[in-house]
Amino acid sequence: MDANDTVVSHVLIRNGRFIGVGNGPVRAQGRPFDVVNLRGRTVIPGIVDAHNHIVLVGNRPGWSTGAEDVFTIPDLVARYQERSADVPPGEFITTIGPISAMQFAERRLPLLAELDAVDRPVYIQAAQGGTRTNSLGKAWLEARGVVVAADGVIGGGATGSSRALQVMREQLLTPETRVRSANDALQYFATLGITTHRDGGAFHSELPSGGIANENTYTMHRPFLTLDREERMAARLRIDFLHQDPANDPNLPTLAPRLRNNFPFFGNDWLRTGGIGEFTGGGIEGLRAIARTGWRGEDHSLNLASAQSLIALREQVHAEIPIDQLRWIISHIPGFNEDLANRFHAIGGGVLVGWGPTRTGTNVGPPYRMLYDHPIQVGYHSDGGDITVISPWLNLYTMITGRNLAGAHILGDQNLTRQQALRLATADTRWFIWEDDLGSIEVGHHADLAVLDRDFFTVPDEEIYQIRSLFTVVGGKVVHDPGRWVR
Known part of the structure; x- marks a missing residue:
């Protein structure tokens, strides 16, 4: 993924960076190197998700x-049965947020009878498809005032999924369990080849909330800070700060x-602060302050x-305070056109595209083709974690x-x-991370890569979403190696 779309057969990594990239044996002076023979597998730069909600x-x-890598209900049940070996009796197995009914062949989530094959309480709250539990989970939740239907479906509102999530947060979250969940999340997405996450924040709740997108925005990063201190990060994390001050309060x-x-941009290679977003807050006064x-x-x-309103406000601010060097971003953009692309590009802005696998309707995604051919900066994001899936595939x-x-x-015709x-x-996301040594396999860049279980460039379309990483490396550190490529 360099400027020439080069394909190579060997790389050499030292001190977390690529020091040799090419074909044939790559040689370097100094101490001996561990050799990993990937036996012809396809290797890509580590995926950079330039805006998701991994912290949630x-x-x-x-x-x-x-x-997100299982596609039938029996396979999901098998995943939970395997997981139960690590879970103490009576404790919940949960999938909350990045899962969708649409990903399964059955086009639905499992029901209580199916989830009863798991010998632990199970709770699923999907970005698309609703909320489900099994008999063990039903008994626990009903004892705490949550209404659960006979088939394990949990409705919305004060007695349904909102109450369920709130009471689970109140009773099951501790500093220790948060660290475990943070580690599990980073490790899981390393199996899908994501090596860098830029987090888009959360809606602030001082106390445990029933809102799936809510957290205490002043404390929610602590488990990741703990992993960083303990040198256990399985991916890079870039933290943005979401704000929602009212537009009519100039005090912000x-x-x-x-x-x-x-x-901004304070930290280390593994964990670093970023900017203000996914919302800036404060209307035009907030934009001026930023x-x-x-x-x-x-x-x-x-x-x-x-999109028209957001760009008009930014043009107004730019006329007063130049922003063309600050890499301001608009994300999602399901409705966008060439005029807006011209205007935002003229003031140094960039757009993030993605967030589409669970959408319904027609012509509801970003105009990928138009934007890719336009000089404006364009990168990929999933926006997954609460309202949609994260899996890059x-x-x-x-x-x-x-x-x-x-x-x-x-x-439409925008694929x-x-x-x-x-x-x-990969390479095009570096502008949005504001780090020019990520996203491609080049000498001097961070040694982030994913070894795929099949060739992304040649497999049938219907296998693309099934791709996983067999071996994931971040900064020269092996973070995922189930096949023990390194011995």
Whole structure:
């Protein structure tokens, strides 16, 4: 994924960086190197998800269990049965957020009778498809005032999934369990080849909340800080700070203290602060404050009208305080056009695209093709963790085929080639991370890579979303090696 789309057969890694890239034996002076023979496997740079909600996933209650790589209900049940070997009796196995009914062949989530094959309480709250539990989970939740139907379906509202998640957070979350969940989340997505996450924040709740996108935004990073101190990070984490100050309050009660008391891009190679986003908050006064202090800012757009408004505000700020060197971002952009791309590019902005596998309708995704051919900076994000999935392979499948996980065409003529889609998720994301030595296999860059279980460039379309990593390396550190490639 360098500028020439070079394909090589060997790399040499020392002190966390590529020091040799080429064909034939790559030689270097100095001490002997461990040799890993990948036997012809396809290797790509580590995936960079330039905006997701991994920190929310890392603060889930219970024994959080990733499940975006299973595609039938029996396979999901088998995943939970395998997980139960590590879970003490009576404790919950949970998948909260990044899972979708649409990913399963059955196009639904499992019901109580199916989940009863797992000998631990199970709780599933899907980004798309609802909330489910089994008999053990039903008994626990009903004892705490949660209404659960006979088939394990938990409805919404004060007595349903909102109450269920709140009570689980209140009773199951401790500093220790949060560290476990954070570690499990990073490790799971390393198995899918993600080596860098840029987190888009959460809606602030001082106390445990029933909102799936809610957390205490002043304490939720602690488990990841613990993993970093203990040198146990399985991926790089870049932290953005979400703010929602009202537009009519010029005092900016939360944003102003953040800008005064925090540092952007502060930390180390594994964990570092970023900018303000996924919401900037405070209306145009918030944008002015972010611009004055030289921070990156990001807001999301859900339709064409919101994108037009966001860009108009940024043009107004830019006329007063230049922002063209600050790499401001608009994400999602399901409605966007060439005029907006021209205008945002003119003031130095960039757009993140993705978030499509669970959408329904027609022409509801970003105009990938138009943007890829445009000079504006474009990168990939999943925005997964609460409202959609994180797996890059589910997202890339949609970007390439134009279809959602149910097989419906949602992108019109805006889909990309495999090479283009992968570039958006690797080399093209570095602009959004503000780190120019990530996302490609080149001498001097961080040695982040994923060894795939099949050739992304040649497998049939319907195998793209099934891809996993057999061997994941971050900064020269092996973070995923189930096959023991290194002996």
